[in-house]
Structure formats: C-alpha cells, structure tokens
Amino acid sequence: MTPTTPEKTDTPTPILVVKDLNVVFRVKHHAVPIIKNISFNLFPKQTLGIVGESGSGKSVTALSVMKLIDTPPLLHMTGQILFQGRDLMTLSNRQMQPLRGKELGFIFQEPMTALNPVLTIKDQLVEMIRNHLKVTRREAVDRAVSLLTEVGMPNPGQRMRNYPHQLSGGMRQRAMIAMALSCNPKVLIADEPTTALDVTIQAQVLELFRTLQEERQMSLLFISHDLRVIAEIADQVMVMRDGKNIESANVDRLFHSPIRAYTRELLGLIRYQ
Amino acid sequence: MMISENILECTDIIKHFPVRGGIWRKGRNRIHVLNGISLTIHKGEIMGLAGESGCGKSTLAKAIVNLSPPSAGQILYNGRRVSLDSAREKKRFYKDVQMIFQDPFASLNPRHKVGGIIGEMLRIHGASPADTENAVLLALKDVGLDSSALDKYPHEFSGGQRQRVAIARALVNHPKLLIADEPVSSLDLATQHRIIELLKSLKSRYDLTVLFISHDLNLIADFCDRTAVMYMGSICELISADQLLTHGRHPYVRALIDSIPISDPRMRMKKRTLVSGEVPIAGDLPTGCAFHPRCPHRFDPCDVHTPRLRSLTADAHQVACHLY
Numbered sequence: 001m002t003p004t005t006p007e008k009t010d011t012p013t014p015i016l017v018v019k020d021l022n023v024v025f026r027v028k029h030h031a032v033p034i035i036k037n038i039s040f041n042l043f044p045k046q047t048l049g050i051v052g053e054s055g056s057g058k059s060v061t062a063l064s065v066m067k068l069i070d071t072p073p074l075l076h077m078t079g080q081i082l083f084q085g086r087d088l089m090t091l092s093n094r095q096m097q098p099l100r101g102k103e104l105g106f107i108f109q110e111p112m113t114a115l116n117p118v119l120t121i122k123d124q125l126v127e128m129i130r131n132h133l134k135v136t137r138r139e140a141v142d143r144a145v146s147l148l149t150e151v152g153m154p155n156p157g158q159r160m161r162n163y164p165h166q167l168s169g170g171m172r173q174r175a176m177i178a179m180a181l182s183c184n185p186k187v188l189i190a191d192e193p194t195t196a197l198d199v200t201i202q203a204q205v206l207e208l209f210r211t212l213q214e215e216r217q218m219s220l221l222f223i224s225h226d227l228r229v230i231a232e233i234a235d236q237v238m239v240m241r242d243g244k245n246i247e248s249a250n251v252d253r254l255f256h257s258p259i260r261a262y263t264r265e266l267l268g269l270i271r272y273q
Numbered sequence: 274m275m276i277s278e279n280i281l282e283c284t285d286i287i288k289h290f291p292v293r294g295g296i297w298r299k300g301r302n303r304i305h306v307l308n309g310i311s312l313t314i315h316k317g318e319i320m321g322l323a324g325e326s327g328c329g330k331s332t333l334a335k336a337i338v339n340l341s342p343p344s345a346g347q348i349l350y351n352g353r354r355v356s357l358d359s360a361r362e363k364k365r366f367y368k369d370v371q372m373i374f375q376d377p378f379a380s381l382n383p384r385h386k387v388g389g390i391i392g393e394m395l396r397i398h399g400a401s402p403a404d405t406e407n408a409v410l411l412a413l414k415d416v417g418l419d420s421s422a423l424d425k426y427p428h429e430f431s432g433g434q435r436q437r438v439a440i441a442r443a444l445v446n447h448p449k450l451l452i453a454d455e456p457v458s459s460l461d462l463a464t465q466h467r468i469i470e471l472l473k474s475l476k477s478r479y480d481l482t483v484l485f486i487s488h489d490l491n492l493i494a495d496f497c498d499r500t501a502v503m504y505m506g507s508i509c510e511l512i513s514a515d516q517l518l519t520h521g522r523h524p525y526v527r528a529l530i531d532s533i534p535i536s537d538p539r540m541r542m543k544k545r546t547l548v549s550g551e552v553p554i555a556g557d558l559p560t561g562c563a564f565h566p567r568c569p570h571r572f573d574p575c576d577v578h579t580p581r582l583r584s585l586t587a588d589a590h591q592v593a594c595h596l597y
Contacts, residue, residue: 053461054432154550169326170551198325198488200548203532225461228534232541251538269462270536 014041015219016065016187021079023057023064023243031075034060036243038079040236042187047213047220049234049251051227051266057243058223062191065221066106067096083187102132105185109192111172115164121148121175122160125182132183147178152208170201174208181212188213189221194229206232227270231255239263279352280450280482281314281337286346288332288506305558306332307343308506311582314450319476319483321497321514323490323529327552329506330486331375334454337484338372350450368398371443375455377435381427381442387413388423391442398446412441415475433464437471444475451476452484457492469496490529494518499589502526505552505563508582511591522585522592525564562595570596 023035035057042048050058063069065081067088081088083103088096100106108114116124125144129135135143148156151174164172173193180188190209194202206229213220224230230237230251237254239246239262247260258264288307306329314320322330335341337348339357347354350366357363374380381390388409395405410420416437427435436456443451453472457465469492476483487493493500497514502523510523518530528548535541550567553559559566565575574595582591 053463168551198552199490199532200325200528201551203534204549206534226534227462228536231536231538232534234538255536255538266462267536269466 012043015044015084016042016221017080017082018061018065019080019082021061021064021077021081023060023069023077024075025073026075027073034243035064038238038240038243038245040238040245040248042219042221043236044186044219045213045217046235047222047233049230049237050221050223050240051225051230051237052240052246053225055242056240058225058240059191060243061240062106062189062221062223065189066100066104067091067093068100068106098132101128101180101185102183103186105180105183105188107173107176107180107188107190107193109195111169111176111196112164114176115172117164120161120163121167125160125175125179128179129182143182144178147182148175150212151175151178151181152204153178169197170204173197173201173205177205177208177212181216184216185218187219187221189223191223192225193222195224195226202229209233227255227266239266278316279313280316280350281312281484282347282349282352283310283312283333283337284347284349286310286312286333286336286343286348288329288336288341288343306506307336308558308563309346310503310506310508312501312508314482314484316482317480318498319485319496319514321493321500321517322484322486322503323488323493323500323517324503325488325529325552327505328503330488330503331454332506333503334372334452334484334486338367338370338452364398368394368446369449371446371448371451373436373439373443373451373453373456376459377427377432377439378459380439381435383427385426386423387425387427387430387438390427390438391445394442394446408445409441412445415444415478416441416471433460433468436460436464436468440468440471440475444479444481447479448481450482450484452486454486455488456485458487458489465492472496490517490533502529505558507563507593509564509593511582511589513589516590520590522590522597523564523594524568524570524596528567562593 019039021035021038022033025032025034038061040048050061052058064077079089122141122144125147126137126140129140129143144160145156148160153159153171153174159171167175194205197205209220222233234251237251238248241262247254247258247263254263258267286307287309289303289305292302292304310333324330332341336343355362355366391412392405392409395408400408413420413422418434418437427438430438457468460468485497494514494517500512500514500517501508502510504525510521510526512521521527521530548567561576561578562580565571568575580593580595582593583597584591585597
C-alpha cells in the first residue's frame with residue numbers, strides 16, 4: 001500500500017498538547033473561573049489560531065501555556081500542558097525559565113510595553129540570546145544583526161542601537177519578533193501581534209510570519225480577535241467565548257461551514273458590508 | 274444629497290509643529306502634519322476620513338474644532354469664519370460642533386458621575402436643573418443605557434458602554450456637526466457593529482452631519498457617504514464610500530485595500546501586491562508625491578511634482594496621482 005501523499009505516511013504527534021485546562025482567578029475574595037476545560041493540540045509546522053472577543057480568555061490561555069500568570073490574580077490552575085511530552089504544569093517557575101524564550105517564544109500585542117524602554121534593541125536581543133545560549137557577546141551581536149535582517153528590519157546594524165521609542169510601531173513589532181525567534185523556539189506564541197499595527201504593516205507582518213514559519217518549521221499559536229487575520233494565517237482554529245471552547249475546526253471548514261451559532265455570528269460581523 | 278449646502282469648508286489647511294532640538298532649544302525643523310488640506314462637508318452627509326496612523330486624520334479633526342488651531346488655511350462653518358476670540362461665538366460654535374474621541378477610557382473624567390458628564394454641556398448653556406435631567410435621561414435612552422447609569426462613575430462601565438456615554442454627551446445638546454475620531458477602533462467587532470448601528474439611527478433621527486475618522490476601510494465603506502483618504506498630511510483620493518473598495522484608484526488606496534485580510538482561507542494563495550516600507554517620518558517629507566518612495570507605479574514626474582487632486586469623472590471622484 002503506497003501512500004498518495006508523502007506527508008501523510010505517519011500521523012504527526014502534536015508538539016504541544018493542552019488537556020482540560022482550567023484556570024481560576026481570585027477576584028475580590030471570589031473564585032472566578034476564567035478558562036473552562038480548554039483542550040487543544042498544536043502540531044509541528046502548523047498554526048493554531050485562537051479567536052474570540054475581548055475577555056474570552058484567549059490571552060489567559062496563551063499565558064497559561066507559558067505559566068506566566070502571577071499568583072495574586074491566579075487562584076489555581078489544573079489540567080495538563082504537555083510540551084514534547086513533558087508536563088509543564090508540574091514544573092516550578094525555576095524549571096520553566098529555561099523553556100521560556102528558548103523552546104517557547106512569545107510575542108505580545110503591544111511592543112511598546114513589552115520592550116524595555118531604557119535598553120536599546122541590541123542590548124535586549126543580546127541579553128535574551130546570552131541568557132539561553134552559550135555564546136560570546138560578539139557572537140550574540142552578530143546573531144542579533146542576522147535576526148533583525150531576517151525579520152526585515154531596515155538598516156539592522158544601525159537600528160539596533162535605537163531605543164524602542166525611536167522605532168515605528170511596525171519596526172518595534174519586528175524587533176519583538178526577532179527577540180522571540182532569537183533562540184530558535186519550536187513553538188511561537190503570538191498574542192494579537194498585528195492588532196496594534198496599521199493595515200499595510202499588518203499585511204507585511206503576516207507575510208513575515210508565513211515566511212518565517214516555512215523557513216524555520218515552527219509551530220505557531222496565533223491569537224487574534226480578528227477572524228480575517230485568522231483566515232490569513234491559521235491551519236486550525238479554536239473559537240473561544242467566556243473561557244470555553246465554542247468550536248474547533250480546520251480553517252476551511254470553520255469559515256465555510258461553521259457549526260455553532262456563535263461562530264456564524266462572528267463570521268457575520270466581518271461580512272456585514 | 275446632490276445639491277446641498279456646505280456645513281464645513283476647509284481650504285488649504287496647513288499644520289506644522291516645530292521640533293526643538295539642541296541646547297538652545299531653537300525650533301529649527303518643522304514636522305509637517307497637514308500639507309494643504311481642502312475638504313468640504315455637505316450638510317447631512319457622513320464624510321469618512323481614512324488613512325494610517327500618523328497621516329494627520331486626528332490633527333485635522335482637532336484643527337476643525339480648534340483644539341489645535343491650524344498654522345495656515347481657512348475653516349468656514351456654515352459659510353462663516355469662526356472667530357474664537359469672541360466668547361459668545363465660541364460658545365455657539367461648540368454647541369453646534371461636538372466630538373467623540375477614540376479612547377473612552379481617557380475622554381471621560383473618572384471623578385465625575387455619568388449624569389454630570391453628560392449634563393455639563395447643558396448647564397453651561399443655561400438649562401435649568403430639571404431640563405438638564407430630562408435631557409440627560411433622554412440622551413441615555415437614545416444610546417441604550419438606562420437611568421441607573423446617572424449615578425455611576427465611568428470605571429463601572431465596559432468600553433462599549435463608555436463609548437455610549439461619550440456619544441450621549443456629544444449628542445445631548447443636539448449638535449449639527451459631529452466629529453467622531455476613531456469612535457469604535459478600541460472596541461471589539463461585535464461592539465463596533467452595535468455602536469455603528471447606534472450612530473446610524475441617531476444620525477437620521479437628529480439630522481446630523483458626521484465627519485467619521487477611521488483607519489478601517491470596510492467600516493467607512495459601510496457607514497459613510499463619501500470618503501477622503503489621507504497619506505502624510507494630504508488627501509490622495511476623494512470618492513463616494515460605496516465605490517471606495519471597488520473603484521479606489523490611487524496606488525496608496527489600492528495598497529490599503531489589498532492589505533485588508535480576506536476573510537476566506539481559500540483566497541489566501543491569491544498573490545497580492547503589498548506595499549513595501551513604512552510611512553516615512555513626517556519631518557522628512559519626500560519631494561514630489563509623498564507616496565512615491567513606496568509606490569509600485571512611480572514614474573518620471575513622481576519625485577519632482579506634487580500631484581494635485583483632479584476630478585476623474587463627472588461625479589465627485591478625485592485622485593491626486595500623476596497616473597490619472
């Protein structure tokens with residue numbers, strides 16, 4: 001029996017498995033469930049898009065995977081987060097630290113608040129690289145230049161000496177992406193990475209994500225409130241509302257034959273013209 | 274709406290800001306934010322103003338309401354120049370012209386109750402407390418909030434509800450011209466949709482003229498009658514809004530339209546022409562056409578001569594490009 005397509009010879013094992021994730025916050029002495037039984041699989045070289053309105057729990061899901069939620073708001077978190085078979089839920093903060101940035105890259109929505117305003121782009125990139133990889137400062141600088149070139153930063157050698165406020169929104173987001181890529185993560189988590197950008201720059205950044213994913217064979221967890229952006233980038237989509245998974249499907253199926261009423265409602269909103 | 278009066282006429286509006294630098298803090302350079310904008314708004318229409326961040330949309334809005342007076346140029350309201358030296362005239366102007374801002378978290382005073390925020394305008398214009406209260410309640414009802422909102426503070430509301438409060442404040446005294454500066458862009462899609470529907474119904478009920486500023490071309494095409502698209506402080510195209518997405522001709526406008534993500538994953542493979550580069554810093558304005566360094570169709574005159582808005586057809590479609 002010869003398989004028709006070579007990719008389908010073996011069923012791929014997911015690189016990231018989230019199983020029955022429940023996150024409960026403490027709000028004014030009340031336990032408030034924020035994430036309710038979320039499960040998803042992220043496969044190698046694939047993009048999973050998470051879409052939902054503000055407050056639906058998209059960002060909390062992403063931050064939970066990185067275990068980046070502080071304990072005052074967080075009351076407890078249960079379920080499994082299996083990254084390459086290893087359960088991140090059982091790891092301590094110290095054990096998580098080598099994974100953050102190295103294996104799991106993260107890109108935030110607003111690069112101005114995510115970048116350190118008092119350090120140059122170069123300092124921040126070099127710090128990130130040298131934290132995770134055993135390289136000299138010189139090598140780290142070279143790597144920083146090639147990363148900035150890769151993400152399409154104009155004049156990388158000169159631009160890296162700038163502080164974040166000296167860069168435009170698009171360039172800042174490129175710098176953020178360069179930082180997230182600096183240690184060749186296997187999974188890149190991007191939380192609304194194009195929301196703060198103008199539409200022409202958004203198109204450029206989406207194109208950049210596609211090229212980078214192709215070249216680096218990364219898995220991408222892409223969060224957006226904008227179904228149009230999801231249509232551009234995702235392979236699989238999960239629609240969230242009030243911390244629940246409303247519908248998960250292949251992107252084509254979701255856009256062309258949505259099952260749940262809420263998904264149809266969201267799709268109706270982007271097609272109301 | 275073919276032959277109608279002009280409620281607002283802007284002619285050759287220029288706005289520049291001095292950049293102070295060096296130890297003597299001398300204003301040596303200027304950032305040119307508006308480079309000769311001429312725009313006419315007819316009574317009763319919804320005029321869209323589109324463009325990317327930094328193109329001068331908000332500066333134009335602020336110039337119109339005199340929050341940041343233009344450096345040069347003339348603004349006529351109902352055919353008359355508004356002299357803001359006279360307190361009486363100023364008061365009358367601000368009764369007629371109201372503004373909604375983008376960020377409802379920043380534009381509502383956190384220390385005032387919603388009833389006070391909405392009623393302030395009426396009190397300034399001399400309404401009695403009873404009239405004020407009635408008008409405020411009516412305004413709240415218009416925007417879909419109930420009377421319990423009166424005694425609440427802005428932080429008790431969600432973004433969409435706050436924007437409703439901002440709309441109620443702007444409309445409570447029945448203005449003639451409403452300037453809405455990105456009123457929905459901080460809201461999520463479902464809320465955006467509801468606020469736009471609200472603005473549509475209030476527009477027809479109160480016979481408003483609206484200048485609607487947005488970076489979202491789909492929204493403008495849906496909501497507005499005409500659109501001006503701005504790039505680096507100039508208007509590059511003026512077109513009726515329902516033709517914007519299909520008949521926009523300026524290369525920049527085409528690029529904007531092509532950059533809108535298509536909500537169909539099957540269309541993804543269709544190669545689109547993306548513009549390269551970013552908007553230059555307004556201080557170093559390119560010579561000739563401001564868009565020429567990014568333009569895929571640039572040719573000889575583009576870097577020398579600045580194109581002016583020219584009518585393409587008999588209708589109001591105007592483009593500032595050497596191609597046409």
